[in-house]
Amino acid sequence: xxxxxxxxxxxxxxxxxxxxxxxxxxDIDTDFEDRRRKEVKDYLKKKFKHVASISTFTYFKDKGVIxxxxxxxxxxxxxxxxxxxxxxxxxxFMDSPNTREFRTKYPEVTWLAEKLRGKIRSVGVHAAxxxxxxxxxxxxxxxxxxxxANDEVSGRIPVVAYDMDTVADIGLIKLDALGLxxxxxxxxxxxxxxDRSGKEINLYEIPLDDQKVYQIFNDGYTxxxxxxxxxxxxxxxxxxxxxxFEDLAASNALVRPGAMxxxxxxxxxRKHGDEAVHYTHPIMKPFTENTYGVxxxxxxxxxxxxxxxxxxxxxxxxVRKVIGxxxxxxxxxxxxxxxxxxxxxxxxxxxxxxxxxxxxxxxGYSFNRSHAVAYSMxxxxxxxxxxxxxxxxxxxxxxxxGDKDARTGYLIEAKRLGIKVKLPHVNESDVNFSLQKDSIxxxxxxxxxxxDSIANKIIEKRPYENYKDxxxxxxxxxxxxxxxxxxxxxxxxxxxxxxxxxxGKEAESYYEFLGxxxxxxxxxxxxxxxxxxxxxxxxxxxxxxxxxxxKSIKRGNGWSRIELVDESGSVGLFDIEQTKIETNKMYxxxxxxxxxxxxxxxxxxxxxxxxxFVKYLYAQSxxxxxxxxxxxxxxxxxxxxxKTMAHLVMSDKDKNLNRAIVFSSMYPLSLAKMREGMVxxxxxxTLEDGxxxxxxxx
Numbered sequence: 001x002x003x004x005x006x007x008x009x010x011x012x013x014x015x016x017x018x019x020x021x022x023x024x025x026x027d028i029d030t031d032f033e034d035r036r037r038k039e040v041k042d043y044l045k046k047k048f049k050h051v052a053s054i055s056t057f058t059y060f061k062d063k064g065v066i067x068x069x070x071x072x073x074x075x076x077x078x079x080x081x082x083x084x085x086x087x088x089x090x091x092x093f094m095d096s097p098n099t100r101e102f103r104t105k106y107p108e109v110t111w112l113a114e115k116l117r118g119k120i121r122s123v124g125v126h127a128a129x130x131x132x133x134x135x136x137x138x139x140x141x142x143x144x145x146x147x148x149a150n151d152e153v154s155g156r157i158p159v160v161a162y163d164m165d166t167v168a169d170i171g172l173i174k175l176d177a178l179g180l181x182x183x184x185x186x187x188x189x190x191x192x193x194x195d196r197s198g199k200e201i202n203l204y205e206i207p208l209d210d211q212k213v214y215q216i217f218n219d220g221y222t223x224x225x226x227x228x229x230x231x232x233x234x235x236x237x238x239x240x241x242x243x244x245f246e247d248l249a250a251s252n253a254l255v256r257p258g259a260m261x262x263x264x265x266x267x268x269x270r271k272h273g274d275e276a277v278h279y280t281h282p283i284m285k286p287f288t289e290n291t292y293g294v295x296x297x298x299x300x301x302x303x304x305x306x307x308x309x310x311x312x313x314x315x316x317x318x319v320r321k322v323i324g325x326x327x328x329x330x331x332x333x334x335x336x337x338x339x340x341x342x343x344x345x346x347x348x349x350x351x352x353x354x355x356x357x358x359x360x361x362x363x364g365y366s367f368n369r370s371h372a373v374a375y376s377m378x379x380x381x382x383x384x385x386x387x388x389x390x391x392x393x394x395x396x397x398x399x400x401x402g403d404k405d406a407r408t409g410y411l412i413e414a415k416r417l418g419i420k421v422k423l424p425h426v427n428e429s430d431v432n433f434s435l436q437k438d439s440i441x442x443x444x445x446x447x448x449x450x451x452d453s454i455a456n457k458i459i460e461k462r463p464y465e466n467y468k469d470x471x472x473x474x475x476x477x478x479x480x481x482x483x484x485x486x487x488x489x490x491x492x493x494x495x496x497x498x499x500x501x502x503x504g505k506e507a508e509s510y511y512e513f514l515g516x517x518x519x520x521x522x523x524x525x526x527x528x529x530x531x532x533x534x535x536x537x538x539x540x541x542x543x544x545x546x547x548x549x550x551k552s553i554k555r556g557n558g559w560s561r562i563e564l565v566d567e568s569g570s571v572g573l574f575d576i577e578q579t580k581i582e583t584n585k586m587y588x589x590x591x592x593x594x595x596x597x598x599x600x601x602x603x604x605x606x607x608x609x610x611x612x613f614v615k616y617l618y619a620q621s622x623x624x625x626x627x628x629x630x631x632x633x634x635x636x637x638x639x640x641x642x643k644t645m646a647h648l649v650m651s652d653k654d655k656n657l658n659r660a661i662v663f664s665s666m667y668p669l670s671l672a673k674m675r676e677g678m679v680x681x682x683x684x685x686t687l688e689d690g691x692x693x694x695x696x697x698x
Contacts, residue, residue, distance in 0.1 A: 033187055034179030041130060041177055050133045052143060052158040054126040054167055054174070060116040062089050068121070069112040079105070085555070086577050090117060092557050098578070125157075128179060129164050131172040140172060181400055182226045182378055188396035189385050192435065196392065203381050208245045213383045217242050220536075223413040223569070224386060224397050226378040227252065231572050235540065236260075240268055246290050247271065248380060252372040253296045262361040263294045270294065280355060281346045283307050297369040298323050301359050309352075310342025311335070319359070324368065332360055390417045395440050398433045404446075404515045408551065409570050411516055414440065416536070416568060423514075424494045426470055427463050431455040448513040449488045457481050467500030488513055511584065517549050517565050524602065528617045532588065536568035541690065543592045543649050543657035545617070546571075547602075550583050562596065564589065575599075588617065590633055590649055592659035593691075597633035597649045612677040622653045627681050629658070634676050636667070648674060648694075650682070660684055660692040673697045 032040050045051050060068060063084050070080045083102035087093050090113070094103075103110050125146055137143055142161040160167060167174050186203070193199055217237045222228040228237060233255045242248050254264045269275035270292035279285045279293045287303045288295060295301060298320045305316035315335060322331040336356055343352035367375075385393045394414045401407045414421050422428075424442040431452055432443035444455035457480035464470040474481035489495040491509040493502045510516040532547035548566035555561075560579045561572050564587070573589065575596040581587065588605065590598040590613050598613040607618055612632045622630045629650035636646045643664040650658050660682070662670040674680045674697060681698040 031178045031180040031183060033183040034181045035184055037128060037177055037179040041128075044130055044132070044175065044177070048132040050135060050137050052131055052137050052160045053146070054129040054131060054160055054164050055144070055162060056124045056126050057163055058121045058124070060113075060119050060121045063087060063093070064121075065090065065113045065117050066093055066109065069109045069116060070106065072112060073106065073108055075106055075109060088556055096557075125159055126164060128176045129167075129174055130177070131160055131167055131174050133172055137172075140170060141167070182382060184400050185224075185393075185396045186378075186381060186385070188399060189389065189392050192392040192396060193389055196435070203384070206381075206384055208380060210384065210387075211243065213380065213387050214243050214248075216383050216387055217248070221413075221416075222383075223409055224382065224393065226382045227375060228379050228383075236264075240271065245376065245380065249369070249372045249376040250291055250296060252376045252379070253367045253369075256367060259296050259361075262358045263296060267292060267294045267296065280351060281308060283346060295355075295358060297367065297372065299369045304355070304359075305335075305339055308343050308346055308355075309339035310345070311338055320368075323359070332356075391419055391435070391438060391440070394419055395433060395435050398440065404448075405552065408511075408515045408517060408565065412565060412567065412569055423492060424489070426458055426489065426495050429455075429494075431459065442514060444489075444494070446514065447485075447488050447492065447494060450485045454481055454485050458485075464497075467495055467497040470495055470497075511549075517551075517567075524605065525618075528588070528605065531617060532566075534568040535564065535566045535571045538571045538591075540594045543590070543597070543659040545588060546573075546591055547586070547588050549586050550581050553579065553581065553583060588613075590616075590657075592633065592647060592649045595647070597635060597647065597659070610677075615677075616651060616655070619655065621655060622651065622679075624653045624679055625681075626653070628653070628679055629682060631674050631676055631678050631680060632657075634670075634674060636671075639664075646670060646674075650674075650680075658684070658692055660694050662694045666694050666696070669697055670694060 066084065067080060079102060083093075083099045086098045087096055093099050093113075094110075131137065131141075133140060137158070137160065144159045144161045145156045146159045148157045160172075162170070164174060190201055190203075193201060216222070216225070217228060218241050220234050220238050222234045222237065227233060233251070236251055236255050240247060240251055240254075242251060250267065253259050254267060266275060270277050277293045279288065284293070284295075284304060284307070287300055287307075291297075291300070295304060301323060302313070302316040302320050305311040305319055306313055311319075315338070319332060319335050339356055339359075340349065340352045343355070347355075382393070394410060394417065397410050398407060398414075401410060411421060420439040422436065422439050422441045424444055424447055426444070428436070429441055429444045431445045433446065434441045434443065444450055444458055445452045450458075458474075461473045461479070461481075464473070471486065473479060474486060486495065490500070491506065492513050493506040496502045529547065531545045533544045535546060535548060538546070546564065546566075548564040548570075551563045551565045551570065553560055553562055555577060558577050560575045560577055560581075562575055562579065562581055563570055563572050573591060573596050574594060575581065579596075581596075581599060586602040587599045588602065589596050598611075600609075600611060600614055600617075605614055605617065609615070612630075616630070616632050624630060629652060631648055631650050633649040634646060635648070636644055638644055644667050645664055646662040646667060648660055648662060648670070650660065652658075662674070674682070674694070683695045683698065684692045685695040687693055
C-alpha cells in the first residue's frame, strides 16, 4: 500500500501501475487523511469513466438478532438488557445460565432469532471502496442507485449490488481509499510546528535509528502512537525492546495472533540472545536473517515454498492469498503434500511438517512485509513527533479525536508530559481545541451539551464583560444559546467571572462534561492512597494495590476486562464475567498477575470493615511469624476439565504480597486452611514460568 499520499500525486505514484483495459488486478488499499477521502473518491470518478461504489451488507447475528427479535414481541427493554449484559455471541445466549430465565420466559424470541440469524439485515455503501472497469460496469455486475450521504446536491450514485469479496471474485478492480485519522494528525502536527516556529519538517528525512524514539516504545509510553497504543502491542514492544526499524516492522507482524502464537516467543528470545539463531536449512538464511531465522511475513512463506519446497511462484502466491485473506487453514491443504515432498530433499519430513504447521497458523492473521513496513513507518513518525514536539502532537490528536471517551487517555498523557491543558471559557476558547502559547485550551464544543453551532454563537457575541453580560446576550430571543449550554458551562467553571465565581466543586463535573477524570480522595487516609502503585508502573506479573476510576468494561464468555485510569495513565485488568464493578466509580483494586483479585469502592473504605482487603489497606503490619501468611484473596475456579483450582493472594508480616495457584490436589486442604482473612503457613514452589504454586500447607 502507498501511505500518506496527496491526492494530487495519486496519479503519478499509483495509477501509472494500473491499466484500466484489464480486469484481473488484485485489491489495492491506499491510506489517506480521513478528512480527504471524499476528495480522493471524486478524483477517481474523474480519472476513470466506469466507476461505482460497493455495497455492504449487515447480518442478523450475535446479540443484535436477539434484541431485534425481542423488539418484535415488545419484550421490556429492562429484561433484554439484563439478559444481554453478560454475553457477546448467539452461542453465549443459548448456553449461558445467565440467560436461561429469559429464554424460558420468552421462548418466541429464541425461535425468531434462530430463524433470522445469518440473513441480511440491512444494506449500505462501502465508505472507501470503489470499483473500476474497462467497459460499462453493467456488463459485469448489477448496478443500483443509492442516495449519496456525502453529497446532497448531486443526489444519487451508482453502486455495484455486490459486497467487496464478490466484487473481487468476479475480477473487477477494487480500490480502497482508506481514511486514516493518524495521517490527519501528522498533517496537523507538521502544520502547527510550522505556524509556531517556522520550521518545515520533512518526515522522510528524519533518521530511523534515533534511540530516544525507540525508548518511548520500550518504556510503554505509546499513547497516541499509531497502532502501538493498544495494550497487547504495548506489552509486546516492552518485551521486545526494539532498537532498530527492522524490529519495529517485525512487531507489526508478530502482534497478529497467527504469528504470535507460533513464532513470537522464539523471535524475542533470539533477539535477546536467550536462544540460538537457527535456520531450518541454509537455503532460508538469505530471506530470514533479518528476523533471526524466524518466518513472520507472508513474503517469507512464499520464499520458503519456492526455495525450500520447490513450488512455483504461482503456487506460492496462491498460498499467500489464503494467508492474506485470512481464509481457513484448510484452504492450504492442496499445497501441503507438494511442499513437504519438495522440502524433504533438504530437511526431514518432521521438520517440513512442523514448518507447514506454522504456515497454517499464519492463516489466522499475518501481514505482508510491505504492509508492516508502511504501518511501522507511521508508528515511528508519530513517536518521533511525540518525542520532539509533544505539545503540537497532543494538540493535533485532541483536535482530531471525536470520541470523548477516547480523549480521556490523551488528556492524562498530556498531564504526564507536563503539558498544561486549560479549561474552556466563554471569552478564551475557540470552537474546538486551540493552542495558546505553551498550553492547550479546551474548545467550547468539547463541553457536553454544547454543539459547534452553539459554540459559534457564543464566540460571535463576545467579549463578555461579566457573567451578567453573558447571560443577557445568551437570553435574547434568537441568540442560539440555550439554558442547558449555560448550565454545562457553569458546571465546569466555563463562565466564571467576578460576579460568578467558581464554587470549588467544579472538578466533580470534569469527567461528565469534559472527559477529564477527577481523583478526589480528600476524605481518605493518605497512608492508604500511598499504597497504590501508579498505573504507569503496572507490571503484568506480581501482586500489588492500584487505584483508579473504572472507565469502561468489556465482557466476553467467562471474563470481563476493566479499563482502569488514574492520573498517570490507563490499563486493562481482567475480572470475572459477572463483575460488579461499575463505570465512572473509583476503586482500590488488588492486582494478581494482570487480574483483579479483590476490589473495594473508595466510598466504602472504613476502619470498621471486616473485608480482608480493606483490613490490609489499614494494617501497618501483621502479628504473624516469618513463615506465615495472611490470606487476602481466595478465588476458586473450574478448569475446562472440570477440576476445581484456586488463585490466592497472600501477605507476609511486612505486607509484601504474593500470588499463588492452588492445584486440584491441594484444593480441599486449601479450602480449609487458606480462605480470606485466615493465617496460614504455606510451602510454595516456583514453576518454570515464574508462577508460585502451593505445594503444601502446614
